[in-house]
Every structure is written in structure tokens, then in C-alpha cells.
Amino acid sequence: MGVEEEFHLVDLETRSAVPRVPELLGELQALDGEAFAAELKPSIIETNSAPTSDLADLRTDLVRLRGMLAHIADEHGLGVVGAGSVPLIDGSARGITPSPRYERMRDEYQMLAFEQQICGTQVHVDVPDRDAAITVMQHSAPWLPVLLALSASSPFWQSEDTGYASSRTLAWHRWPTAGPPAPLTDAADYDALIADLLASGTMSDPGMVYFDMRPSAHQSTVEVRICDAGPSVDGVVLIAGLSRALVRHGVRAHVEGRATPRYRPELLRAASWRAARSGLEGDLVDVPGRELVPPSRAVRLMLEHLADDLDEAGDRAVVEELALEALARGSSAARQRQRANRSGGLEAVVDMLVAETRGAPDSPVDAPVGETVAPVMLDGYRSPGFDEAVAEDGTVRPAYSWLVSTLERIGPSGLLVHEKSRDAEQRARGMFFPQEQDAERLFPLDLVPRLVTPGEWAMLTEGLVQRARTCEALLQDLHGERACLHDGVLPEAALRWVPQPHEAAMNLHPGAVRALVSGLDLVCDAEGEWKVLEDNLRIPSGIGFAMADRRVVRSVLPELQAPDGVLDADEGPAMLREALLACAPPAAGSDPVLAVVSEGPSDSAYFEHRMLAEEMGVPLLTPGELRAVAGMITIAETGRPIDVVYRRIDEEVLFEATDAWGVPLGGPVQDAVRTGRLTLANAPGNGLVDDKGVYPYVSALTEYYLGEKATLAAVPTWSCADPEQREHVLAHLGELVLKPVDGYGGQGIVIGPDADAAELDRAAAAVRADPAGFVAQETIRISTHPTFTGTALEPRVVDLRAFVVLAPTPTVLPTPLTRVAPADSLVVNSSRGGGSKDTWILR
The missing domain is CATH 3.30.590.20 (Creatine Kinase; Chain A, domain 2)
Structure with a gap:
């Protein structure tokens, strides 16, 4: 040769x-x-x-x-x-x-x-x-x-x-x-x-x-x-x-x-x-x-x-x-990319190549032997608290060493190229999250993935299932005997309303699961401890976006693929379908008919509705594509009865809508549910526990219903409906985060340390006018994660929305959604400018 x-x-x-x-x-x-x-x-x-x-x-x-x-x-x-x-x-x-x-x-x-x-x-x-x-x-x-x-x-x-x-x-x-x-x-x-x-x-x-x-x-x-x-x-x-x-x-x-x-x-x-x-x-x-x-x-x-x-x-x-x-x-x-990014010039790349070709070591000759060179992508990286990838002394945590090394090789210019590919890929997939001012806004996605270790996931899985079971038990109780109110475990003042016999939520068929799909928001605090921040039991979104994040990153960033052993996010829809089938009503036959019902393209999460319907192999319908007939809800085009509706539409909107023939849907849907001809997942009335007013009492309710200590810690929270707790909140408003109990998408939140005197005065007046309408939480220093900003990696606050299905067996889906706050913000919601990341659950 x-x-x-x-x-x-x-x-x-x-x-x-x-x-x-x-x-x-x-x-x-x-x-x-x-x-x-x-x-x-x-x-x-x-x-x-x-x-x-x-x-x-x-x-x-x-x-x-x-x-x-x-x-x-x-x-x-x-x-x-x-x-x-x-x-x-x-x-x-x-x-x-x-x-x-x-x-x-x-x-x-x-x-x-x-x-x-x-x-x-x-x-x-x-x-x-x-x-x-x-x-x-x-x-x-x-x-x-x-x-x-x-x-x-x-x-x-x-x-x-x-x-x-x-x-x-x-x-x-x-x-x-x-x-x-x-x-x-x-x-x-x-x-x-x-x-x-x-x-x-x-x-x-x-x-x-x-x-x-x-x-x-x-x-x-x-x-x-x-x-x-x-x-x-x-x-x-x-x-x-x-x-x-x-x-x-x-x-x-x-x-x-x-x-x-x-x-x-x-x-x-x-x-x-x-x-x-x-x-x-x-x-x-x-x-x-x-x-x-x-x-x-x-x-x-x-x-x-x-x-x-x-x-x-x-x-x-x-x-x-x-x-x-x-x-x-x-x-x-x-x-070569690493050298260009570290030195800031292509001349240094040529110098390195000349040295290597002459016979110098294959690795770049950046520093004297024994000297550690900080990765250029993390140059100047400083987190205000606990960072999941970078330790306090600036060293990369072991779990992230390979990931950061790979990002170094790609470099800022390489990531910018990949971001252009990401945008094109998202547009091709129709991966939009529209806002009023931008109807074609892409769902924000940072290409740097987040890692969750096997030990963390095992602990989270146990705690998430426990919390979802507690919330389900509370929903069943409040729509039934209300033992928790009678026994004083939950004060009635924490509820914005008490269900009445004529309401749709009170008339489910026996054995129906009320919160089949829960979206539980978690944060990691300054000590690296996971805590539950919020419970979402109505129509939690994010499963499809988490899956799409994985697919987009896999498509446009071949250099940075999830290693062997990472939980497969693509398994989520099959598990969701299995859960929906398990909740089919008594009248369903051996082959229950499923459908996803959505408000349509006007919904900001419509991309997810469409994706999940396609992945599960079920029709995606709007209320106008339904037909109420003979005590059943059918698909208007085929006349086939629907057994389970995966509801991705507000219950009020669904009940106020009309079917394909202009017939109001509220009465027929409620009758079909009551008589066991239809299952709505999630059930109407879940907002009763979804409200943040119940949040301060969930840990105690875990012991009450399950006889178990709560595995997952909760962010310290005060109910303004309680006079003593309200006085504490008003006295420390500048140190707390005030939240409307029925708020969503980060709306109405007042972050005390960031608010001026006028904002705090308005917040205090609102609390006095409607005490039951607010809770306050301790301002915790939420963990940060490296996020690409166009030139380098910078720390951004992140949370994790995990999804639990309660049937046929309580299970956490392998599709958690990491959400990322904008710079200098604690609010991660996409509607408030937040982004997302692919989340790797390591085995």
C-alpha cells in the first residue's frame, strides 16, 4: 500500500x-x-x-x-x-x-x-x-x-x-x-x-x-x-x-x-x-x-x-x-471549530493545523501542561444560584461533560447554522405557538438539551404518581361526600366554589377517572432539591411539544443526539392511547372509538392537538364536526359513535358550542357522560383542584387519603383565604410571589422582589378585595441551565412539566417538557416569551 x-x-x-x-x-x-x-x-x-x-x-x-x-x-x-x-x-x-x-x-x-x-x-x-x-x-x-x-x-x-x-x-x-x-x-x-x-x-x-x-x-x-x-x-x-x-x-x-x-x-x-x-x-x-x-x-x-x-x-x-x-x-x-471559538479567529485555526501537521500533538496546544482551559462556550458563565450543568467553581458537572464537550466542538457559529435549520424544520412541521401579535410564532426551542439522571427520575416518578393520585382522590371527594371538608383537612374557604348537583362535573358515570392526564410543574431549588410548583388538571399541554422538540433536535443537530438508554419520548402517544382506552365507558364495545376534540387552529396548542391525534391514529375534531344524536355523540361525517373524547378544549367552550347541525352540545354531551355512553378526559370540574387555592393543602391531603407522607416537597405557599396566612402575605408581599388562584400562562403574577411600590400597593388592594382569589409562594431561587444565546451559553431559569396518566396503571409518561424563562425572568410560560428544551431522561 x-x-x-x-x-x-x-x-x-x-x-x-x-x-x-x-x-x-x-x-x-x-x-x-x-x-x-x-x-x-x-x-x-x-x-x-x-x-x-x-x-x-x-x-x-x-x-x-x-x-x-x-x-x-x-x-x-x-x-x-x-x-x-x-x-x-x-x-x-x-x-x-x-x-x-x-x-x-x-x-x-x-x-x-x-x-x-x-x-x-x-x-x-x-x-x-x-x-x-x-x-x-x-x-x-x-x-x-x-x-x-x-x-x-x-x-x-x-x-x-x-x-x-x-x-x-x-x-x-x-x-x-x-x-x-x-x-x-x-x-x-x-x-x-x-x-x-x-x-x-x-x-x-x-x-x-x-x-x-x-x-x-x-x-x-x-x-x-x-x-x-x-x-x-x-x-x-x-x-x-x-x-x-x-x-x-x-x-x-x-x-x-x-x-x-x-x-x-x-x-x-x-x-x-x-x-x-x-x-x-x-x-x-x-x-x-x-x-x-x-x-x-x-x-x-x-x-x-x-x-x-x-x-x-x-x-x-x-x-x-x-x-x-x-x-x-x-x-x-x-x-478547528473549538479553536476558532476559543481564540476568536481563523488565524489560530491555521496555526493549530500547521502545528499538528508538523507533528505537534493532535489535540490543540492551548495551554501549558496541567493547565485547565475553560470551555469557550461557558466563558463568563455565572449562575445566580444552583446550575444543573455547571458547578459553583465553574467546572462542568460529570453528567454534562460529554454534552458540553460536544457543544464546544460545534461552537457558536455551528449552533447558529443549526438554529436556521431548526426554524426551517419547525415551519415544515407546522410547529407554531401563535400569539396575538404573531400568528406564525414558532414554538421556542433551545437546542441545548437538559439531562435528568436515573436517580432523580426514579424519585420524581414515585412522587409524581403519588401527587396525581392525591389530586384524583380529592376531586372524587369534592364531587362526592366532601369528607375532607367535614374533617377540616381542607377549609371550604380555599375553594372558589362548591359543586352543585345540577353541574356537569357532578354527573359522571360510576368509576370514571376525573384527572386521567395530569401536568405537574416542578422546579429545582438552590440546593438542587425538586419541588412541586403547580398542578394542572384541566387540559394540560406539552406532551406533543416535548416529542416534537426531540424530533427536531434529532433532525437538525446530528452531532448532538440523545445517547443510548435515554427514555424514548415517541412512546408517549401509545401510552396515552392505552390510558384513554382504559377509561372507555361501560357502553363501549371491545373496540372503543377515540377522538381528540379541539377548538381548532385558533388554539395556540393546535399543533400539539394535531400531532397527538396523528400519533394515536384517532380523528381530530372541532365541536362543529360532532353530531348529537340518540343519546350519543358521533362523528358527523361517518355517524360513528365516539366512546372517549380526549378533551383539549375548555369545558365551557365545548358546552356552549353547537354540533354539525346547529344543535347545542352542552346538554347532549352531559347526558351521554351521565348515562355511561361517553367519557370526557379530562372530566369537567377539574378546575376545582387545579386552582392554586388548594395547593397549600395537597401534602396534608396525601396523608389523609393515601396514608403516606408526601414524597415530593412543595414550594412553601400561603392561602390568602386564611386570615392569619393573609396577614403574613400582606406583611411580606415584597418578598413573595403572588398568584391568582385561577391564573394560567403566568398571567397576573406579581414577583415581590422585582415589583415597585406602586405594583405592591395594587397587589395588596387586590388581596384585600378578594382574599380567596390569591395565594402567595416563597420566592425560591430556581435552578438554571445553559441556554444558547447566539454567541455563548448563558444560565436561564428552567422548570419541568411532567405528565402522569392514572389508567390502566398510574404512570409517568416519558415526555416531560422543560420550559425556559427569558433572560432576567422567572416566568417560563410560552405565552410570556418562555422557551423549551429537549429533556433526556437517562436510564
């Missing part, structure tokens, strides 16, 4: 690529006449190693050639860069090397020739004959994108971050003969293809076959051409070792007469695109398995596929060690 390496020449003062190869070439060829050659661009030079069968010998020769090149370049004030692209290009470097062939290419291909300021690494491996070479190409094709990912080193193009790990691949694939190997049978088939391409005028000579792998035009070798040039000698040795193993594998298949695998060219090209996009920082396409896999798995699959071939060559131990080092180090593209 042998290796051709291409290098950029850069001016050490400007750090730009310069067309000065002609000055050096004579001196280099005098040292080793066959080892150095000019390329299309006069700023690029090629080295050719001596043929060898030993990886150690290959490494020695590569180091020798790089040393010779660097020595001569030094004497001319130049540096040598091994990378797919160089970030800075001198205007004079845009020409071509004088040569009849290159001039013909320039005239014929124009822009394609002008933009070839790119360098690759080519590996030649001996084959018995050209027929064997064609077989090798077919067997190797699905694995070539992994080699590209390992070598990706060209994130910058003409001073811009492209958002790709290998922008060289984008430029290279513009050539009409570039890309995955064509599906061929033998050398004759290959020669016929070349003849057709020459006859078509697509290429001007046989040397312009730019397949990712091809038979050499002048040697008995097959040539791997897909890889970027690399600054690391060990990285090139890894590529060479894997390339030889691929060739050995294909030759053995040829000798044994094994069938040639066939892969769709479009899939192979897509796999190459994904590798160019991701490098080692995102998922890659497992072509044989036809799925996306993490880069570590893609490399492992390749090593397993080639294990026998590596063993026979004596390369297995070396190649596996180099592969593990490459995965741990990350791609050169990621390291």
Missing part, C-alpha cells in the same frame, strides 16, 4: 493559502524526485509515500515526507497544512498551475476548477487484477462514508463556517464523475463506462474518474479517494489500515466468487453526505443496516466487518487502538 497526501501552503504571517508551490517544487524534487508533485492549484502540493506492507513503515515514511516539506517551507516563510480545506485563502491563490491538462480543465469546467482549493488523502492498495479491483469497489462502497467521517477536516470555506465537517466533499461532489463507485460487474464493464463518459464529453481524460474508490489508471492498485487530507499522521495511518482491510475483504470475496452486494447509489450518496455533515460528532448511515447509528457504532460495525482481514494483515491491534483514539479525540473539523 501507499498514500498520496495533499497539503496547503500558507503564508505564516497572513495564514492564507498562497500559490507558491512552484518556488518549492524544485528543491523538494531534488531531495526525492518521485515523492513530490504539483496539483491543479499552485497552493497545493502532493506527497507520495513509498509502497510498503507495514503500517509502522508507512508511518515512518509519512513523517519523513512531512518533515522534508515543512523544512523547505520554513525557509520560504511558509507553513504546511494537512486538512481538507484551509480557512483563509489569498486572492492570488485562485489561479491554476500552468499545465496543458489543467488549463483544459479550467476552460471546460470553469467554477469547478476555480473552487478546488481542497486537499484529500488517497490510499493505494495492491490488487491481483482489475476485475478484482471492481469487486473490491462493490464490497467496499457501504463502508467508505465511515472513512470520510474519520478524516473530516474541512469545516471552513473561504473564511466561513459551512456547518459541515467536510466542506471538501461538497466541492468535490460537484464534479460530474465524483461520488460513490458505480454498480459494475468487471473491468470490461468499467472500461465501457469510461469510454461512454469520454465520448459524452463529461470528462476530458481517464484521470478524471473521481469515484470515491477506483482502479488506478497506471498501477495494479485500487485507490480510496473519499477522505479529506488530515493533520494527524496517525489519522492517515488509521485510514490506510482500514483501506487495506477493505481491499483484502473484497479480494477474498472475488477469489471465492461471492455475490456482489448491491446498494442503491442514492443511499450511498446520502451516506457520504451524512458523513460530510456529521464527521464524528453526529449519527452516520449504517448502509447495510439502512439506519442511522452513532459514530462509535458505525466504526465498531466496520471493525467487526473487517476483523478477519485486519487479523490476517497483522493490523487489528493497531487499527482498533487508533480508531478508539480517533473517536475519543473527535474529528479535526470539531477541533
